[in-house]
Structure formats: structure tokens, C-alpha cells
Amino acid sequence: MTDTPHPHADPDCRAVSELLSRVGDKWTVLIVKALEAKPRGRGCRFNELKREVGGISQQMLTRTLRTLERDGMVARTVHHTVPPSVEYALTDLGHSLAVPVMALADWTFAHLPQIHANRAAYDGALGEAA
Amino acid sequence: MTDTPHPHADPDCRAVSELLSRVGDKWTVLIVKALEAKPRGRGCRFNELKREVGGISQQMLTRTLRTLERDGMVARTVHHTVPPSVEYALTDLGHSLAVPVMALADWTFAHLPQIHANRAAYDGALGEAA
DNA sequence: GTGAGTGGTCACAAATCTTGACCAGCACCA
DNA sequence: TGGTGCTGGTCAAGATTTGTGACCACTCAC
Numbered sequence: 030m031t032d033t034p035h036p037h038a039d040p041d042c043r044a045v046s047e048l049l050s051r052v053g054d055k056w057t058v059l060i061v062k063a064l065e066a067k068p069r070g071r072g073c074r075f076n077e078l079k080r081e082v083g084g085i086s087q088q089m090l091t092r093t094l095r096t097l098e099r100d101g102m103v104a105r106t107v108h109h110t111v112p113p114s115v116e117y118a119l120t121d122l123g124h125s126l127a128v129p130v131m132a133l134a135d136w137t138f139a140h141l142p143q144i145h146a147n148r149a150a151y152d153g154a155l156g157e158a159a
Numbered sequence: 160m161t162d163t164p165h166p167h168a169d170p171d172c173r174a175v176s177e178l179l180s181r182v183g184d185k186w187t188v189l190i191v192k193a194l195e196a197k198p199r200g201r202g203c204r205f206n207e208l209k210r211e212v213g214g215i216s217q218q219m220l221t222r223t224l225r226t227l228e229r230d231g232m233v234a235r236t237v238h239h240t241v242p243p244s245v246e247y248a249l250t251d252l253g254h255s256l257a258v259p260v261m262a263l264a265d266w267t268f269a270h271l272p273q274i275h276a277n278r279a280a281y282d283g284a285l286g287e288a289a
Numbered sequence: 290g291t292g293a294g295t296g297g298t299c300a301c302a303a304a305t306c307t308t309g310a311c312c313a314g315c316a317c318c319a
Numbered sequence: 320t321g322g323t324g325c326t327g328g329t330c331a332a333g334a335t336t337t338g339t340g341a342c343c344a345c346t347c348a349c
Contacts, residue, residue, distance in 0.1 A: 101277030147231030
């Protein structure tokens with residue numbers, strides 16, 4: 030089918046969708062949310078972050094933080110202390126991302142009950158139809 | 160480890176994160192964006208949507224639309240015409256979701272070049288370090 | 290010296306996404 | 320009259336992403 034290479038489909042489209050899939054990722058959103066909750070200038074330790082996000086595996090946290098760091102949204106600071114502690118903090122770019130991300134998180138929180146009701150109704154209708 | 164069930168970690172947390180992973184999903188965002196671009200009241204045909212989103216497979220489009228329909232964010236209307244055509248349109252809930260989603264999409268679009276530059280810098284630094 | 294916390298990495302299993310074929314019916318063109 | 324394409328999907332299989340649990344070296348408290 031070769032995917033209908035319309036004149037409309039500009040190459041930016043793929044780049045935007047790729048970036049969107051990172052930025053809108055479940056764990057990214059939760060991490061940015063956790064980091065944004067911290068007072069500005071203060072970072073968050075690795076395991077502290079893991080505790081706050083809740084339900085994330087170490088591997089996924091490491092991986093997501095690396096991506097965020099690569100994209101310049103979080104800054105990673107290693108303190109060469111006795112147990113080498115690592116601090117993660119949002120950069121300016123990260124804080125600017127936090128604005129739409131928090132808006133999405135707020136929407137999600139606000140509409141949670143309604144969506145659960147919709148799902149129940151949908152599944153109920155399916156059950157009756159059968 | 161049993162995941163440190165802090166007093167801070169309420170059970171809503173999982174529900175929010177689950178919903179966030181749907182709502183913030185790459186394809187969901189792109190579909191809502193495409194649907195929102197349509198004049199209010201007008202739906203979008205299946206293949207029309209597929210063309211507009213670009214790069215999505217039929218299966219993924221079907222699956223995402225079903226989820227969105229179940230959550231009450233899009234309405235599916237089947238016209239029993241000669242080639243049975245199907246229309247998808249955002250509901251009120253879907254339009255309200257579109258607000259934060261579009262904000263995220265706009266952020267993504269605006270910061271695309273900067274993020275690509277950050278990535279190049281990060282990867283370059285890695286290359287030099289080696 | 291046993292157990293826990295520091296910040297990870299590695300390998301493997303499970304879930305998810307993509308690819309491409311197929312379906313039935315009709316329109317268009319030669 | 321037959322070949323091709325469009326309608327809106329479904330199905331199976333392969334590729335990719337995610338989650339699970341173990342392990343690492345080190346230090347502190349008990």
C-alpha cells in the first residue's frame with residue numbers, strides 16, 4: 030500500500046509524532062509531574078523519584094530519565110559522596126513541558142469518574158447485546 | 160520490595176496513570192488532533208482519518224478508535240449506505256480532552272528543533288567521550 | 290556479619306505494536 | 320468482462336517495547 034504519500038504528509042509529521050510518543054508517554058508524564066511538584070532548584074534522588082512515581086520499575090525509570098536527559102528536559106547531577114547520590118531536576122525546557130503535561134494530568138484526574146462510568150456503560154451494553 | 164505503599168500513594172494513582180497512558184498515547188493524541196481540526200458536528204470517515212493521521216496501521220486505528228469510543232470520547236456512526244461508511248466524531252468529552260492535547264501537540268511542535276539539537280549535542284558528547 | 294539502601298545493569302518473559310494478507314461488495318475504466 | 324481500487328474492517332505472525340527479578344560494588348546500622 031506504501032502508505033499514501035500524500036502531498037499533505039510532510040516529513041515533520043513523523044518527527045512530531047515520534048516526539049509526541051515520548052513526551053506523552055505515561056511514565057514521562059508521571060516523572061515530569063513528580064519533578065515539577067518539587068520546589069524549583071531542588072532535584073530529586075533516583076529512589077525518591079521511584080517512590081513518588083509508584084509502580085515504575087528501576088529499568089523503566091532509568092530508561093525514561095536517560096531519554097529525558099538526552100532531550101534536555103532533565104538535568105542529571107552526580108554527587109561523588111560516600112554512597113554516590115544522583116539528583117534529577119527539570120531544566121527550563123522541562124519546566125515549559127510541565128505546563129501542558131500538568132494540564133493533561135489535571136484533565137485526566139478531573140474526568141476519571143466520568144470515563145470509568147462510560148466504560149462501564151459501554152461494557153454493559155455489550156453484555157446485554159450478547 | 161512490595162513497592163513502598165506510602166501514605167502518599169493513593170489507589171487513584173494507578174487509575175490516573177492507566178488513563179494517562181491511554182490519553183497521552185501517541186496515536187490517541189494524533190487522532191484527537193485530526194478530529195478536532197474538523198468543523199464541529201462533522202465526522203471523519205475511517206480511511207479519511209487514516210490518511211490524515213498518516214503512518215498508522217488500520218489495526219491500530221481500529222483499536223485506538225474502539226478504546227476512545229469505549230471511553231466516550233468519540234462517537235461512531237454507521238451509515239447503511241451502499242458501501243457502508245462509518246463516521247467518527249469527537250463527543251463533548253472528546254472536545255474537552257482536545258484542549259490539553261492540543262496544548263501538548265503545540266508544545267511539541269514548537270520545541271521540536273531545540274530537542275533535536277539537544278539530542279545531537281548529547282549523542283555528540285557521547286561520541287567524543289568514547 | 291546480616292540486612293538494607295545507594296544507583297544502576299543484564300537477561301529473560303510478557304505485553305504491545307506493526308506488517309501484510311484477506312474478506313465481501315460496489316464503482317470505474319478499458 | 321475483467322482488472323483495479325475503495326469501503327471498513329479482522330486475523331496471524333513477526334518486531335519492538337515493557338516489566339520482572341537477579342545481580343553488582345559499596346557503606347551504614349545493628
